[in-house]
Amino acid sequence: MWSPRGRSAPDACPGALRVHAAADGNLARVRVPGGRLHRRQLAVLGAATADLGDGGLELTSRGNVQLRGLAPGAERELAARLWEAGLLPSETHERVRNVIASTLSGRTAGGRLDVRPLVDELDEGLCADPALADLPGRFLFTVDDGRGDVTGFGADVGLVAVPTGGLAVLLSGTDTGVRVPPSAAAGVALLAAHAFLAEYADQGGGAWRLTELDDGVRRVTARLRAALDPATLLPPGEPVSTTTPTRPAVGRVSQVDGRVALVLTVPLGRLTGAQVAALETASADGSGEINITPWRTVVVPDLGTGEAGRRLAALTAEGLVAEATAGWVGVTGCAGRPGCAKALADVRTDAGRVHAAAGPEGSGLPVHWVGCERRCGRPTDRHVEVLATDEGYQVSLDGRSRSRLMTLDETAAAIAAARRGT
Numbered sequence: 001m002w003s004p005r006g007r008s009a010p011d012a013c014p015g016a017l018r019v020h021a022a023a024d025g026n027l028a029r030v031r032v033p034g035g036r037l038h039r040r041q042l043a044v045l046g047a048a049t050a051d052l053g054d055g056g057l058e059l060t061s062r063g064n065v066q067l068r069g070l071a072p073g074a075e076r077e078l079a080a081r082l083w084e085a086g087l088l089p090s091e092t093h094e095r096v097r098n099v100i101a102s103t104l105s106g107r108t109a110g111g112r113l114d115v116r117p118l119v120d121e122l123d124e125g126l127c128a129d130p131a132l133a134d135l136p137g138r139f140l141f142t143v144d145d146g147r148g149d150v151t152g153f154g155a156d157v158g159l160v161a162v163p164t165g166g167l168a169v170l171l172s173g174t175d176t177g178v179r180v181p182p183s184a185a186a187g188v189a190l191l192a193a194h195a196f197l198a199e200y201a202d203q204g205g206g207a208w209r210l211t212e213l214d215d216g217v218r219r220v221t222a223r224l225r226a227a228l229d230p231a232t233l234l235p236p237g238e239p240v241s242t243t244t245p246t247r248p249a250v251g252r253v254s255q256v257d258g259r260v261a262l263v264l265t266v267p268l269g270r271l272t273g274a275q276v277a278a279l280e281t282a283s284a285d286g287s288g289e290i291n292i293t294p295w296r297t298v299v300v301p302d303l304g305t306g307e308a309g310r311r312l313a314a315l316t317a318e319g320l321v322a323e324a325t326a327g328w329v330g331v332t333g334c335a336g337r338p339g340c341a342k343a344l345a346d347v348r349t350d351a352g353r354v355h356a357a358a359g360p361e362g363s364g365l366p367v368h369w370v371g372c373e374r375r376c377g378r379p380t381d382r383h384v385e386v387l388a389t390d391e392g393y394q395v396s397l398d399g400r401s402r403s404r405l406m407t408l409d410e411t412a413a414a415i416a417a418a419r420r421g422t
């Protein structure tokens, strides 16, 4: 069977039911469409990792949550807890509920549309459509409220609110020219997913993303246009240009309703049990909602100004980071040792040693630490790469190595210089 770009096997993306066997036990990934959790759901996740996993929660580059260190078979108990909490609405579709949405949409200025209802409609439509269970686990939707923060992820299917009042439909970051009113946008996004599946089948299967299809954007756009009712479309407007993803500001953020959202960096994207408990407590002072972003930050929205100050102090006391320039801001890493058998180093511990003691480097370029040349979780935007090798860490920027380094102090100095672009 022919397979686009050499893919010979279905994608192996883990889910809550189909776990990944890692070196430190099984890993389960729980999809959180739009990154929105209720505090009760966060509490369920926290209790699940305390009882069944290693006690922490990992945040992923798509705003999902991972539990590590699960014993064989523990996923059945986990699934029962997730279902009860509304975190596993479909067993058949659990791996395809990949939806990233604008952070703080409807709460802060900068967007043109509150996309939260649209994300819910898209997720419900996805789960209700049996054929869409066949999407690859890497297939991604984005819903951008017009502030331009998530369109740059180059999702397989992207919706972005445009100045003329509707939403543009993008495929792999390319504007298709299709414009839809908000009431039709979720349905058109699902039609685009069907168009992908039809082209995927015609090309023999095997693609994990739309860009892996032969001439995928043009062919899927043609299939989508053929499936659309022209009467439901809006006139095409100015083309949408894709920008790089934009991380939300860290710290206290003013909402349009006068309340405050707290945006906090989670060091290396791993929440401890104490941090989970502090977030849950803080969100009780607001609407009970907690947002997870693709930048490994968490958001506690809808707080009064007095409560925000108190809760900010409690959250930072647990190690969450509220300073926009702290060394931890923009730092990510793969699993490394001991979670990954391929890793050449314990990159997360080493990153902790470097960045916890760093100066105000968070205003510089992002940094990504990887334990081997597979470079898992590599950000899509410009960043400093710290790669473990047999001879120490290699620090690179724009694909150019800044020498192979033997000590952590030398590595730290090279990272600091690279973040400043010097």
Ligand code: SF4
Binding pocket: 334, 335, 336, 337, 340, 341, 342, 343, 344, 370, 371, 372, 373, 374, 375, 376
């Ligand atoms: S980059 Fe290498 S070491 Fe890190 S998680 Fe991926 S395979 Fe493992």
